[in-house]
Amino acid sequence: MNEKRDLSEAKNTPLTEKMNKHLMRIFVTVTLCLMLIPAVSHLFPVEKWQEPSQASKLTSPSLTASSGGLNINYLRDSGTYLEKTFPFRGKLIGTAAALKRGLFSSSITNQVVIGKDGYLFYRDTLDDYLGFNRLSSRGIDNAATNLKILSEQAEERGIKFTVALAPNKNTLYGNYMPNRYLAADFEHSNLNRLQRRLGDLGVPYVDFTKKLKSSKEVLYQKADTHWNFKGACVAADQLLEHLQVDNLAKNPDWKLGAGFVGDIEKMQNPTSTLTEPNWRAEGINDLEQFQGDLWEYADDNPDATADLVQTTGQGEKNLFMFRDSFGNSLVPVLSPSFAAAQYSKLIPYDITYAFSQEPEVLVVERAERLIPFFATEPPALASPATNLNAYELVDSTDKEKVKLEKNGIFKVIDGTIPAAHRQGDVEVFARITTAKNESQDTQIRDYQGYRKSITNRNQQIVNDYGYRFYIPQSDITANTRIEIYAASKAFGVQVRKIGEIQENGN
Structure with a gap:
């Protein structure tokens, strides 16, 4: 027991403690120097690193924005610029990649x-x-x-x-x-x-x-x-x-x-x-x-x-x-x-x-x-014309919001099928009715919709019961009513209205 205690005490002599502190200071100093390399390297006339695949080269940030005012994102832009362009970045990445692949058969990127x-x-x-x-x-x-x-x-x-x-x-x-x-x-x-x-x-x-x-x-x-x-x-x-x-x-x-x-x-x-x-x-x-x-x-x-x-x-x-x-x-x-x-x-x-x-x-x-x-992503092509006259058009209490937007030569109608109508074979149709005016009679046009699986921000599919229509802009003018119908074998001869929207001509 005395020998063990003596050995323990020997390890903690003032000389040993001094050496440990000295080594710790060296370690901290070296680590700080390595951490400063990216920033300090920008002070020297050394070629900056650029990603080989980068289409446009990064430029140093400016205090002024393109509009002429103050660039409120200057500090963030500076951080990005320093991180992406410090001169030794490429060699460090390459070394890390080679070591990780050689020693652990893995990659430095999760891709x-x-x-x-x-x-x-x-x-x-x-x-x-x-x-x-x-x-x-x-x-x-x-x-x-x-x-x-x-x-x-x-x-x-x-x-x-x-x-x-x-x-x-x-x-x-x-x-x-x-x-x-x-x-x-x-x-x-x-x-x-x-x-x-x-x-x-x-x-x-x-x-x-x-x-x-x-x-x-x-x-x-x-x-x-x-x-x-x-x-x-x-x-x-x-x-x-x-x-x-x-x-x-x-x-x-x-x-x-x-x-x-x-x-x-x-x-x-x-x-x-x-x-x-x-x-x-x-x-x-x-x-x-x-x-x-x-x-x-x-x-x-x-x-x-x-x-x-x-x-x-x-x-x-x-x-x-x-x-x-x-x-x-x-x-x-x-x-x-x-x-x-x-x-x-x-x-x-x-x-x-x-x-x-x-x-x-x-x-x-x-x-x-x-x-x-x-x-x-349904193809950007005018939705096929069809005819709903053979069906019995039925209103439904279950409706979802319908969105209408302009996109090039089309007006695009997007929406989702309400849960109560989500049969495996359900199809969606649009009936577009333009009210008559002094020079034109009321016009009714029917279209078959594209199917659309809907994704979240992470591009994961969360709903397979979306739909989309590409309708020529000339077919949707002022005083046009758009009604969306769902059809399925389970509905028989009925097509059920699942959404509607009135276009005001804007």
Whole structure:
């Protein structure tokens, strides 16, 4: 006991305590110096850091606002500027990313999942992979019904229409996902259920999943969200066969091209220079800006990633494609087979513009993880005309507020179906009555509504029983009454009024 007490006392000698205090002072000083680096570095003529992906460079804040008055957000703007631009920020991020990935197989950002064998996955695809937050049956039906209306509108104009859904990388290559994530069944996935429902409704679609998965090669990039050019070529070949369009870029001569830093790699380390090769094909995407001898850009913006891309090729028909980033690498492999093509990333889909271009072919391409978009964002196209005369119009005590707004050439009607009328098959119609005046008789027009799943601020769907109408502005003038009706098999021959609004002409 005495020896133990003596050892304890030895540890707390005045000399030991002095050394501990000295070490603590050094630690605090070093920590404070490190914390001051970001601010102090701005005092020296060192190049400031800017995010490589930042479209417009950050500028130092000003005491005056653009309006000429005092900038009341000066301190906040200064903090943001110092945080985002201090000279060593990139190196610190890169070091932290490398250490965390190497030591713990994890990322410094919650947007990235570190997989096996160098594979990276976008975290926004996790819900699909794990089977979380799937669309309800009504949500799937909303998406499919909106696409059916679009399909019918295209067919009425003699346009060949199809839907093309690009599977998530982990849908095809889940074997490279970390073992801690267990894949849900594909049978009940949003992708499979939507494609089945499109088939039920007679909406043409292309199922890329089976064709891509059956390939002996991996057709997606390791450190990127998307398919590589070989994968895009497989998808394009299947799409063109479905559209009955000759593939003028079939079976190209492939070679590995220059490398690039994948989008997921940039998410987890914006300073990364870790490149990954992609494929180049003679005559298709082997020239500058991925052009080829069989096609070229038709405008002054030679960039396949732009919001609107126009090309000319060797084919006979014209194509209009609504697409997302998966469509970037489709541009070189589809364009040769069309006389002219336009590829639009703009949302909501401006179908009126697309139809004005008079294409023979209209394609809607969308990534699997973005399937809810079809339920939450109906296409911006005039709601189809219909006729409610065959129904018995019945008033209802259960009504919801109806919102009317101007949007371009349309007036947009939004609302929700009251809970008492929420049948699984419920559809919504609008009756628009314009009172007669001295030169015109009373006019009654009926329209079918788009379905709309409603989201909260976090973009989570909270209600699958919304609706939307796009009505030409000329159809809603002063003294116009708008009545909203719900129809369902459960209601028989009745359509029940669930909302109304009087337009005063403003």
